[in-house]
Amino acid sequence: xxxPPLPKRIIKETERLIADAVPGINAKPHEENLRYFxxxxxxxxxxxxxxxxxxxxxxLPEEYPMSPPKVRFLTKIYHPNIDxxxxxxxxxxxxxxxxxxxxxxxxxxxxxxxxxxxxxxxLANDVAQHWKDNEQEAIxxxxxxxxxxxxxxxxxxxx
Amino acid sequence: xxxxxxxxxDSYRDSDEDxxxxxxxxxxxxxxxxxxxFTDVVAEKxxxxxxxxxxxxxxxxxIVKNQDDEVTHVSNxxxxxxxxxxxxxxxxxxxxxxxxxxxxxxxxxxLNKAGVITDNARTPKFIKIPGFICDICCDDDEDLxxxxxxxxxxxxxxxxxxxxxxxxxxxxxxxxxLCMASKCNVIVDEKTVELAVNxxxxxxxxxxxxxxxxxxxxxxxxxxAPSCEYAIECHVPQTSLTSIVPTVExxxxxxxxxxxxxxxxxxxxxxLVKKWIKKCEDDSxxxxxxxxxxxxxxxxxxxxxxxxxxxxxxxRKCKYEFCWVCMGPWSEHGTSWYNCNRYDxxxxxxxxxxxxxxxxSLERYLHYYNRFANHEQSAKxxxxxxxxxxxxxxxxxxxSDLSWIEVxxxxxxxxxxxxxxxxxxxxxxFAFYLARNNQTDIFEDNQRDLEMAVEQLSELLEKPIExxxxxxxxQQVLDKTVYVGSRREVLLEDTAKGLLESRWEFQVxxxx
Numbered sequence: 001x002x003x004p005p006l007p008k009r010i011i012k013e014t015e016r017l018i019a020d021a022v023p024g025i026n027a028k029p030h031e032e033n034l035r036y037f038x039x040x041x042x043x044x045x046x047x048x049x050x051x052x053x054x055x056x057x058x059x060l061p062e063e064y065p066m067s068p069p070k071v072r073f074l075t076k077i078y079h080p081n082i083d084x085x086x087x088x089x090x091x092x093x094x095x096x097x098x099x100x101x102x103x104x105x106x107x108x109x110x111x112x113x114x115x116x117x118x119x120x121x122x123l124a125n126d127v128a129q130h131w132k133d134n135e136q137e138a139i140x141x142x143x144x145x146x147x148x149x150x151x152x153x154x155x156x157x158x159x
Numbered sequence: 160x161x162x163x164x165x166x167x168x169d170s171y172r173d174s175d176e177d178x179x180x181x182x183x184x185x186x187x188x189x190x191x192x193x194x195x196x197f198t199d200v201v202a203e204k205x206x207x208x209x210x211x212x213x214x215x216x217x218x219x220x221x222i223v224k225n226q227d228d229e230v231t232h233v234s235n236x237x238x239x240x241x242x243x244x245x246x247x248x249x250x251x252x253x254x255x256x257x258x259x260x261x262x263x264x265x266x267x268x269x270l271n272k273a274g275v276i277t278d279n280a281r282t283p284k285f286i287k288i289p290g291f292i293c294d295i296c297c298d299d300d301e302d303l304x305x306x307x308x309x310x311x312x313x314x315x316x317x318x319x320x321x322x323x324x325x326x327x328x329x330x331x332x333x334x335x336x337l338c339m340a341s342k343c344n345v346i347v348d349e350k351t352v353e354l355a356v357n358x359x360x361x362x363x364x365x366x367x368x369x370x371x372x373x374x375x376x377x378x379x380x381x382x383x384a385p386s387c388e389y390a391i392e393c394h395v396p397q398t399s400l401t402s403i404v405p406t407v408e409x410x411x412x413x414x415x416x417x418x419x420x421x422x423x424x425x426x427x428x429x430x431l432v433k434k435w436i437k438k439c440e441d442d443s444x445x446x447x448x449x450x451x452x453x454x455x456x457x458x459x460x461x462x463x464x465x466x467x468x469x470x471x472x473x474x475r476k477c478k479y480e481f482c483w484v485c486m487g488p489w490s491e492h493g494t495s496w497y498n499c500n501r502y503d504x505x506x507x508x509x510x511x512x513x514x515x516x517x518x519x520s521l522e523r524y525l526h527y528y529n530r531f532a533n534h535e536q537s538a539k540x541x542x543x544x545x546x547x548x549x550x551x552x553x554x555x556x557x558x559s560d561l562s563w564i565e566v567x568x569x570x571x572x573x574x575x576x577x578x579x580x581x582x583x584x585x586x587x588x589f590a591f592y593l594a595r596n597n598q599t600d601i602f603e604d605n606q607r608d609l610e611m612a613v614e615q616l617s618e619l620l621e622k623p624i625e626x627x628x629x630x631x632x633x634q635q636v637l638d639k640t641v642y643v644g645s646r647r648e649v650l651l652e653d654t655a656k657g658l659l660e661s662r663w664e665f666q667v668x669x670x671x
Contacts (some may be wrong), residue, residue: 008297065295066325098341099295099322100312105341 006034010060013103025107027058035060039071039107043150044115048142049077052150056086056110058103068097069106076149078142080119080128088113089123208648210425210655214393214407214417217379219369222390226372229255237262239277242348247273249334249368252375274337274346276309283308283351285316293318295339308351312340319355323347327360333367383420384413393417400429401669402658414578423581426654427589430669435588439528451521457481457488527591534584541577544620548573551624558626561633568633572620572640579613579647586650594664598657605650612643 014034017027024042029035039056043049055074061067071093073086081089092101092109122128130138207213217225226245233255234244250273251258262269270277285304292299293315304316322339326332336352338345352364373379373390377397382389387409395405395417404425405417414423416432424432453464459477470483480489552566586606593599616639622632657663 009295012297063325066321092341098337098343099318099339100341 009065010035017103022104022108024111025104027103027107035064037103041107041111041114043146044111047115048139049079049114049146049150052146054114054150058106060103065099065101068093068101069103071106071110076145078127078138078145079114080117080122080124080131081113083124087123089121208652208655209659210404210406210651212393212395212403212405212407212417214391214405216382216410217390217392219388222369222372222379226369229253233258237266240350242350243275243277246275246334246346246348249371249375250274252377253372274344275348276345278309281309283348283354285354288313291315295322306351306355308338308345308347310338310340310343310345312338312343312345314339316355319351320357323352323356323364324360327352327356327364327367331367333364334371380417380420382409382411382413383415384409384411387411387413391417402428402661404428404655404658423578424585424588425582426651426658427585428658428669431588431592431665431667432585434667435531435591438524439531448521454483454486457486524591527587531584531587534580534587537580538577538584544573544577545570548620554624555629558624559629561629568637568640569620572616572636575640575644575647576613576616576620579609579616579643582647582651583610583613586654589654592665592667594666596664598662598664601653602650602657602663605646605653609643609646609650612639612646615639616643 014029024044026040027037028039029037037058037060039058041054041056043052043054052075054077057072057074059070061070071088073082073088075086076084077086083089088110090109090113092098092106117131119128119131127138130141229248230241230245233248234241236259237244237247239247247258247262247269248255251261258269283306285306287302288305289301290299291303291305291313293303293305295314295318298315298317305313306316306319307313318339323336326336334346336347337343338347349368353361356364370381373381378394379390379392381387382391389409389411391407391409393405393407395403397418400418403418404427406414406423406425407417408414415421416424416429419429419432421429421432427435449462453462455461456463456474456477456479458479458481459474461474461476463472463474465472465483471480471489472483473480481487482489548569552563552569555561555566555569556563583606586602586609590599590602590606593602616636619632619636619639624632654663
């Protein structure tokens, strides 16, 4: 069975994502499945994720944009709102989703979540507890994980 | 014991009026205002029993009508369109007084919070706008139908239909569907929904709205019987459930507690019912048995049940040798082999006290549980009893000249029997938590009287039919049925009155 044609909305969004890219965010659809995107998000400055590049996968379900896109971290990350499977606790990906939101806004929100972790609404309980009990230590650990799992190639940061 | 001069307790609201009246004077109160709408003149024949509460059964049509009346009322008072009045009422969970009060104080804030923008000149309709591009589907057709709520966020007809259908059909949403624009909290009103979706979906939407009307309303509850579509209105607030057991009966004949939705559990109050069920379900009683029948090895803490032999114990697991009586190490027993003379030492006395206590509490629980379970078991056989009675009634019609209507007394007797068993069952849960005082004797007397009467009636119903003795049997059954019914009334009346007067003392905290 032939796949249904891609809705105009998705085509437009994809075009704009590529033509007018957001700094620190890179999203590219798979050639064989235009609803599936490979995403790279650069760790925001002054966050424990600075210097890392995080890989994510993003999928636009059949009902998109009536249903939110499905997004997941592929790179390991130490963050109170992201669990070890890479699932993200973010309101706009659930009940606060509005069809007027876009891939772009979702990825920006995720980038913002990296800058401002919210341990009061945790997904990974142990990490959130760590964040609450000893923020400095948790941040250090997040930095360590960033270096271990998300560091850009050695040459690029000048070693 | 039945007190002829019962004063009508304030805590009961009298609402003998018909449906509309109640809705009109309507007092949806938030807190424990229990004595509103109280009419002081009560005719002798209308005087209620202490264990009864007033309630009204509403059909779906009635519920729809009530909603409409409320909405029209509010829309007239506040001078806003009906669909907006409805959204506001839903936001305030149908607490009309509070809505009007708040609206008078600060209408802008109320409207903002509820997600309503009133614009009386506007009715939702599709319009075509040249050069319009829908932000959601990116469609820019020339003759695209578009629709916007009062907030002005405009989208195309298709997207609206898609969105609303998804919300209603897949997510079961109704009263809190927001504008599609991100961060806009304007609610999609009823009129707009009606305009945008097809007939089936709109019907589903109405059903969901009706459901929330009952769910949101503190004084309404759906009948929990399977596929029953009636809702009960009862004005007993949640806060008085420690002194009243508001038992209601739907037109489908299902009797249940308005407070918790559980099947009829008079005379036990809801909180005791919950505790009791939990206790019976929990494995805590297994633990109780273990502590009553076993001891622990002093070294490796394995559980040991002594099933014979002497007091010189050797733990199978860790080979620790100890004395079963004093639990001390066997080596300290020196020469007093097989005979512990350390029995009276403090440690062993303590250990024994603990065992005795645990054993007593277990036996007490089992006493009540067995009786409770016994009646529950009988209740499960109800269906069978009804079938048997049915056959008996046929048989009776054949063997005697009694007509169909004249043998109905048997069915009536079974009805009463079943109801009494239900009551008896819950008296044991009630009694389990009751702290002993003078009042408990009265309770137990009532319980015993009912129990005995029920057994006698049950026995009569089991009797084989002898043609020549039918008249006699009928008289006996009729008498016993009346007697059993009155015993139940006495028991319920006394416990209900005791609850209202806070006469009962419980072993557990019923306020928590």
